[in-house]
Amino acid sequence: MTRAVFEYDKDNRPRAEIIIQNGKHKLHLFPVIDSGADITMIPKDVGEDLRLEPPRKKEIEEIIGVGGVVKCVRRNIKIEIGDYHFFLNSGWLFEDEGFALLGRDVFERFDILFKQSPHKKIILDSDKKAFGF
Amino acid sequence: MKQKKGIISGSADYKWFCRLPKRKLSKYSGEWIALKNKKILSNGHDFKKVIEEARKMVKEPILVRIPNNKEILIL
Numbered sequence: 001m002t003r004a005v006f007e008y009d010k011d012n013r014p015r016a017e018i019i020i021q022n023g024k025h026k027l028h029l030f031p032v033i034d035s036g037a038d039i040t041m042i043p044k045d046v047g048e049d050l051r052l053e054p055p056r057k058k059e060i061e062e063i064i065g066v067g068g069v070v071k072c073v074r075r076n077i078k079i080e081i082g083d084y085h086f087f088l089n090s091g092w093l094f095e096d097e098g099f100a101l102l103g104r105d106v107f108e109r110f111d112i113l114f115k116q117s118p119h120k121k122i123i124l125d126s127d128k129k130a131f132g133f
Numbered sequence: 134m135k136q137k138k139g140i141i142s143g144s145a146d147y148k149w150f151c152r153l154p155k156r157k158l159s160k161y162s163g164e165w166i167a168l169k170n171k172k173i174l175s176n177g178h179d180f181k182k183v184i185e186e187a188r189k190m191v192k193e194p195i196l197v198r199i200p201n202n203k204e205i206l207i208l
Contacts, residue, residue, distance in 0.1 A: 007148070010154055010155045030150060045181060
């Protein structure tokens with residue numbers, strides 16, 4: 001069982017702490033946890049720093065958000081939360097700056113409890129019966 | 134990251150960042166910041182410049198993008 005306890009920043013954004021890795025290239029980030037995002041998203045420059053394979057035309061997908069349509073490609077990226085590691089077929093926004101977001105593909109691996117008020121904590125639990133649901 | 138008997142809590146840098154006051158965060162509105170050891174090492178809109186500068190100081194800086202404080206995020 002792995003339980004991660006994260007916090008909200010002072011702008012009330014739920015932040016995780018992760019290391020993302022592509023081969024030998026890795027980055028330490030504090031992404032926003034976004035229950036509205038279908039998949040985990042990586043902005044352009046972060047993907048370039050990880051030396052993700054450049055997009056091929058036939059791989060390009062369109063992602064629809066409130067701000068409009070953006071293009072992305074899927075790339076398999078290793079995510080580390082403490083000693084809990086997993087691979088995610090994340091969306092790389094190869095043309096756009098944006099935010100690193102942990103989406104609901106991460107939620108499939110944990111039960112996640114948001115306690116914005118008053119505790120300002122987010123609890124991720126890999127034991128899916130931990131909260132008694 | 135701190136880890137004890139399967140429980141992970143954020144690193145000292147993570148906790149320090151989450152507790153930065155709003156007025157301090159707003160100084161970096163819309164920018165990337167690189168931090169380590171409870172210090173902001175570099176900041177700016179250009180991710181590559183921010184990380185290059187930080188890597189001259191530490192091996193593995195932590196990168197965070199601060200939302201623009203005039204925008205409400207609907208992600």
